[in-house]
Amino acid sequence: MPEETASQSTERPEWWKKNERLREEMGLPDYKPPTFSDGVFTHTIVPQLEEKHDCSITFRSKQPRYPCQWEIHVDERCVASTARRRTNAGNTIYQLSSTAFIDLIESALE
Numbered sequence: 784m785p786e787e788t789a790s791q792s793t794e795r796p797e798w799w800k801k802n803e804r805l806r807e808e809m810g811l812p813d814y815k816p817p818t819f820s821d822g823v824f825t826h827t828i829v830p831q832l833e834e835k836h837d838c839s840i841t842f843r844s845k846q847p848r849y850p851c852q853w854e855i856h857v858d859e860r861c862v863a864s865t866a867r868r869r870t871n872a873g874n875t876i877y878q879l880s881s882t883a884f885i886d887l888i889e890s891a892l893e
Contacts, residue, residue, distance in 0.1 A: 836892050
């Protein structure tokens with residue numbers, strides 16, 4: 784399913800462009816939306832899976848402090864957990880590949 788990686792993406796959503804402008808004005812580090820460990824943005828995979836399977840997919844913190852485990856929920860049901868890390872700029876990287884995430888979701892929905 785993931786045909787476009789973070790490094791191949793050329794079109795950014797309007798919310799991302801607005802965020803870039805604000806960060807630049809405030810002198811903040813560059814922002815990248817959450818990615819999987821292979822660099823694929825979560826926002827390019829999750830909506831495709833939600834539409835394909837008519838479901839809702841969310842990432843939720845199991846613990847209120849960093850570092851922590853995050854749960855992956857499908858329609859309010861926890862189907863797995865994953866570690867998450869932050870880059871020096873504060874950007875989120877979930878510690879599983881986009882392919883592993885797709886397989887995980889599709890297996891949970893069988």
